[in-house]
Amino acid sequence: MNAWLLTWEGTDGPALLPDKKIIAILSSRRSDRSIADLVDILYCRSVDSAYDMALLANKRKLRENQYKHLGSTGSRLLYGRNPCIFARRVANLTVVRDEALKTELIRWTELAIFQNATSGSGIVQTEPPRDCQHVRSLEPLALDIYERKA
Numbered sequence: 001m002n003a004w005l006l007t008w009e010g011t012d013g014p015a016l017l018p019d020k021k022i023i024a025i026l027s028s029r030r031s032d033r034s035i036a037d038l039v040d041i042l043y044c045r046s047v048d049s050a051y052d053m054a055l056l057a058n059k060r061k062l063r064e065n066q067y068k069h070l071g072s073t074g075s076r077l078l079y080g081r082n083p084c085i086f087a088r089r090v091a092n093l094t095v096v097r098d099e100a101l102k103t104e105l106i107r108w109t110e111l112a113i114f115q116n117a118t119s120g121s122g123i124v125q126t127e128p129p130r131d132c133q134h135v136r137s138l139e140p141l142a143l144d145i146y147e148r149k150a
Contacts (some may be wrong), residue, residue, distance in 0.1 A: 002028035003093045004035055005108060006042070010083030019136050022106065028089055032074045039087050043067060043080045075111070091129075097138060107133045 006023040007015075014020035023042060026035070040063060044053055056063050069078035075089040090108040097104045113127040 001093050002089065002091050003108075004028060004030060004087060005090045005093065006035075006039065006085055006087045008083045009078075009086045010081075013083045015083040018134070019139060021134060022136065022141055023085060024141065025093065025095075025106075032077075035087050036077055036079075039077055039079045039085050040064070040067075043085050047080070076113075092131075099138070102138045103135055104138055105133060105135050107131065 004024075004026040006026070007021050008023060009015050024038075026038075040060070044056070044063065048056070067080050067084075069084070072078050077085075077087040079085045079087070089111060091111060093106070093108040095104055095106050108131075110130050110132055112125050112129045114123045115126050116122075117124045
């Protein structure tokens, strides 16, 4: 299936934890804008206090200037610091559950990346499509509602 895949990327935090890396898998029919809104909410919820969220609730441009990466395009969005959320459209996404091992294997194809040609007109492919996979345990994507401190 084609889908939007949201993952944590970076060298710190949930990006390094296999069970936390994948944030969400969403319909590819969602618009770029709705994905950007969702990513903004998820990132701010993960890094901001209630005070900070309230302070910046009506200041989307300020948040985008602070968190949105310059390399973002319509179908690829990098948002945040380290770690950051990487939201992108992917193809051929499948999830295979292994009940015996209590794991799931997620496979997908990262789409090719194109940009404007430096000479002449047209576009050129800068990165070819590539197949990816990720193994994680069979548990909800977000366990924070279940985590309790004693």
